[in-house]
Amino acid sequence: MTTRRHLLHTGAALTLGSLAGLSAPLAHANTVIRLVVPYAPGGPLDVSSRLIAEQAQAHGLGTVIVENKPGAGGNIGSDYVAKAPADGTVIGLAAVATHAINPWLFSKMPFDAAKDFAPITQVARVPNVLIVNADWAKQHGIATLAQLIAYAKAHPDKLNYGSGGNGSAGHLAGEYFKQRAGITATHVPFNGANPATLALLAGQVDFNIDNLATAAPNIKSGKVIPLAVTTATPSEMLPGVPTLSATLKGFEIDTWWGLVAPAATPADVIARLNKAFVAALNSTHTKARFAAMLATPAPTTPQQFGALMERERARYAQLVKASGAKVD
Structure with a gap:
């Protein structure tokens, strides 16, 4: 009996320990999440990030603080997110430039847009x-x-x-x-x-x-x-x-942005982030504020946002090559 009780307690401790290792950073209301925007303050991407950061706190997350880390066409802030701890406490804004255009535009990239991030949700399209x-x-x-x-x-x-x-x-x-x-x-x-x-x-x-x-x-x-x-x-x-x-059948191109986390972020943490930010994007307040910015909220599953970024990288690989544009 003692052995059985010991094994049960040990197993429970291991299970709780494993879950804590995955979800503990987001498990408390006083958790601080840093949302890194790789552009300067004041633009539509920054304003929309601050709006959903505020709204997400009402949907199960702790304090969400927006940090601006501009430079190198968005690469500095995105690289910071790629190399951050993969526990959900640092997430970033991914835009068409940082995650679809820059990989082909810059001769040297500090991160791999396809491998170094875990998608959370698309945020908006304009x-x-x-x-x-x-x-x-x-x-x-x-x-x-x-x-x-x-x-x-x-x-x-x-x-x-x-x-x-x-x-x-x-x-x-x-x-x-x-x-x-x-x-x-x-x-x-x-x-x-x-x-x-x-x-x-x-x-x-x-x-x-x-x-x-x-x-x-x-x-x-x-x-x-x-x-x-x-x-x-x-x-x-x-x-x-x-x-x-x-006039030109099949022509389609627009501006989009969304949220990502470091690639190794556990799936349950991504799911919780997705749930909170999707709820924030679906709120009446968010929709009204986005409409004033002429943007449309575009909440998705992580898988849908990941597929979008993959398609867009393929599209811009061809467009950047055809344009001859390069940043050394």
Whole structure:
């Protein structure tokens, strides 16, 4: 009996010890979770991260603190997450740039985007929109995407477009558009999205492909005209604006971001993080705040978000190679 009782106690202790090793960091309300955003404060990715960090605390997590670690196109913050303890106390924001574009853009990467992270959930997606300078469009009689393509074909090498820099999402979306439309247009890189927007407003470039959150104020003011959104279906946020795929079948590209943890994070910890953040994303408060930012909450399972990142890496491998962009 003593031996049996001893074995039962020992087995129970081992089981509890194993579970504690997996889940203890997230088991208490006073646990501090650090959500690393690999970009500077103030942008849509940072604002949305702070919003869901606050909301997730009401859904079973401890205190969630957002930390900004910008630099190297997002690689510094992402590398920090990749090398953090795999216990759920450090998670990170994964964006199209850090986890789909940078692996092909940078000649040397400090982390492996495919192997060093465990997906938690996608957070949001924002439509990209092809916009033209309103004065330029009026001068050339361009009010539709088909008319822009026809103008480009009739005036080879006359068009140019701006982006936030070589290898940026706007640059690669522009290259994808050129390939699919069979046109030529000169890429003009700027040091960030804001200078690229100012160049479009000043008539220094003819069109940009930008995310809707950035483009919306100038669309509303009438300074730029939206010709098409890049998502597979029309956006409720731009009623009446068609998709690029209506003219170029199958064209689809947008801005997305989500949450990841270090690769070795236990499955039960990932499941708890997923449950809390999905609940946060589904809250009425979050949906209203995201709508104000022209973003759509996109909660998923870890497996779904992992599959999305894998597909996007494959897509951008081709686009980066075709663009010739490189960061050494």
